[in-house]
Amino acid sequence: MTADDLARELGLDERPAWLDRVPEELGVVIAALRERRRLELRETIDHAMEQVPWLLRGALKKVLFP
Amino acid sequence: MTALARRAELAKLAHLIGGPVELPLEASELRELRERLSAKLFDDARPVLQRVATGSRLLPAALVARVGEGVFGATLCAQVAGLLSTAYALDLALRMTDPFLASVSAAIDPRSAGEVVRRIPADRIVAVAHQLLARGEYVTLARFVDYLAPETIGAVIDSVTDELELLRIGAYVESPAKLAELVGQLAPDRMRAMIAALHGANGDRWLEALTIAEILDDAWRRTLGDLAAELGDDVLAALLEAVRRFELWTALVPFVLAMSAPAQGRIARLVLAQHAEIEASVCAAARACDREAAWIALCAGR
Numbered sequence: 001m002t003a004d005d006l007a008r009e010l011g012l013d014e015r016p017a018w019l020d021r022v023p024e025e026l027g028v029v030i031a032a033l034r035e036r037r038r039l040e041l042r043e044t045i046d047h048a049m050e051q052v053p054w055l056l057r058g059a060l061k062k063v064l065f066p
Numbered sequence: 067m068t069a070l071a072r073r074a075e076l077a078k079l080a081h082l083i084g085g086p087v088e089l090p091l092e093a094s095e096l097r098e099l100r101e102r103l104s105a106k107l108f109d110d111a112r113p114v115l116q117r118v119a120t121g122s123r124l125l126p127a128a129l130v131a132r133v134g135e136g137v138f139g140a141t142l143c144a145q146v147a148g149l150l151s152t153a154y155a156l157d158l159a160l161r162m163t164d165p166f167l168a169s170v171s172a173a174i175d176p177r178s179a180g181e182v183v184r185r186i187p188a189d190r191i192v193a194v195a196h197q198l199l200a201r202g203e204y205v206t207l208a209r210f211v212d213y214l215a216p217e218t219i220g221a222v223i224d225s226v227t228d229e230l231e232l233l234r235i236g237a238y239v240e241s242p243a244k245l246a247e248l249v250g251q252l253a254p255d256r257m258r259a260m261i262a263a264l265h266g267a268n269g270d271r272w273l274e275a276l277t278i279a280e281i282l283d284d285a286w287r288r289t290l291g292d293l294a295a296e297l298g299d300d301v302l303a304a305l306l307e308a309v310r311r312f313e314l315w316t317a318l319v320p321f322v323l324a325m326s327a328p329a330q331g332r333i334a335r336l337v338l339a340q341h342a343e344i345e346a347s348v349c350a351a352a353r354a355c356d357r358e359a360a361w362i363a364l365c366a367g368r
Binding site for chain 1: 083084087089090091092095098099102103105106107109110111114115117118120121124125129132133136137138139141142
């Protein structure tokens with residue numbers, strides 16, 4: 001992963017000079033962290049829905065999954 | 067910023083990433099990287115979390131708190147908290163257990179929930195702080211110092227009996243003004259006890275003590291340095307040994323030059339009694355800090 005890729009990964013409009021000194025491996029770690037967080041969030045919401053009384057699930061689903 | 071500030075920033079970044087990290091960056095650059103990454107992770111999840119925050123209002127608060135603690139977990143609750151109204155977030159927080167609130171604290175961005183944190187009663191803050199101490203979450207505790215009222219910080223300090231635990235928190239406080247306020251809440255006998263405890267502790271604690279001394283102003287450096295000198299040459303020798311071990315000469319010079327003349331003299335005598343290479347290291351550090359003349363004058367007076 002290049003410094004430009006890492007800048008994009010971090011959502012930076014401009015690439016600060018120090019980014020050139022960051023090893024490529026960090027970009028991989030960050031990408032994996034973001035993906036892990038995304039999957040965890042999805043799984044957690046699915047699990048949370050199971051805890052909600054079924055009468056309320058319909059209304060909640062409309063808000064959570066429009 | 068020095069190696070000490072860099073070390074603290076690496077610890078904070080490791081805390082966010084969830085594992086040890088070593089990068090060839092300065093402290094200010096590490097801080098920018100950490101803040102950018104933290105913001106990016108939150109932005110990734112924001113649309114979903116916003117819907118969760120909206121959806122939670124359809125459910126009774128007791129159920130939301132129970133699902134939050136039992137299913138959502140600390141990281142997500144921490145992120146959603148910043149999207150709720152202060153009153154509602156506080157209502158939910160007060161329904162949760164101390165261990166869970168401690169986990170939320172470790173994951174939350176205090177800037178997004180500062181008002182909620184400020185409104186939590188002091189006795190709950192003390193209980194959560196002890197949960198965090200038991201987990202060694204010094205970075206988390208330090209992040210909240212900026213957002214708590216002085217009297218709440220005082221209640222936490224009074225409840226922590228181990229002065230070295232307070233030292234470890236202080237080393238990660240970012241705001242010099244807040245750190246000075248924190249140190250100012252310590253009674254002189256507790257400051258003395260902290261420095262005495264340092265003498266028997268491992269070298270890492272001296273590293274944290276020097277981090278604090280570096281952030282504080284000269285008045286506090288003088289107070290702490292003079293207290294160390296009062297405790298005897300053994301304590302000053304242990305300080306010098308830690309400086310030698312971690313090569314923190316540039317942190318030592320301003321600390322010593324802020325002390326009173328008698329304390330400075332004792333340190334200078336100890337340095338001059340050591341190997342010539344130690345003296346040369348201190349002189350080089352004094353030169354790097356533009357304090358060479360002051361250091362030479364100090365040594366010449368011994």
